[in-house]
Each structure stands twice: as C-alpha cells, then as structure tokens.
Amino acid sequence: MIINVLGRGVTIYPAKGGYGKNGVHNEYDVIFTVITRLEIRKLNIEISKIDPKAFVVMSKINDTRGGMIKKRSIN
Numbered sequence: 001m002i003i004n005v006l007g008r009g010v011t012i013y014p015a016k017g018g019y020g021k022n023g024v025h026n027e028y029d030v031i032f033t034v035i036t037r038l039e040i041r042k043l044n045i046e047i048s049k050i051d052p053k054a055f056v057v058m059s060k061i062n063d064t065r066g067g068m069i070k071k072r073s074i075n
Contacts (some may be wrong), residue, residue: 001046
C-alpha cells in the first residue's frame with residue numbers, strides 16, 4: 001500500500017515480539033518509511049483499512065540524514 005498508493009519506498013525488518021501473552025513470542029514485519037507531514041493523514045487512513053490495531057511510531061524528519069524526499073501530489 002505504501003508503495004502503490006503513496007508512491008514511497010519501504011524497508012522491512014523481520015522482528016520478534018519480546019513479550020507476549022502466555023509467553024508467546026510472535027514474529028512480525030516492521031515496515032519503515034519516510035513520508036512528508038502532508039501524507040500522514042492518508043497513511044493513517046490506509047493503515048486503518050488494513051489493520052485498525054496496527055502499532056505506528058512517528059518521528060520528525062529533522063533527525064534524518066541523507067537521501068531526499070521529493071514532492072509528490074496528494075490524491
């Protein structure tokens with residue numbers, strides 16, 4: 001969805017939950033992407049359609065170096 005709808009790249013990290021109910025350690029994919037602040041609403045809407053219980057972490061781009069975010073039209 002991030003690639004096809006928002007036109008942004010992603011990095012996927014395999015992860016394993018460190019604490020789970022009844023000692024179960026679930027495996028997950030952590031999806032990392034960089035978007036503009038104007039795309040946050042669209043991203044959150046699309047995530048809610050896929051998984052309303054998704055855990056989402058956001059951070060300001062000020063702490064990021066390298067690469068470039070190109071302006072794109074928001075649909």
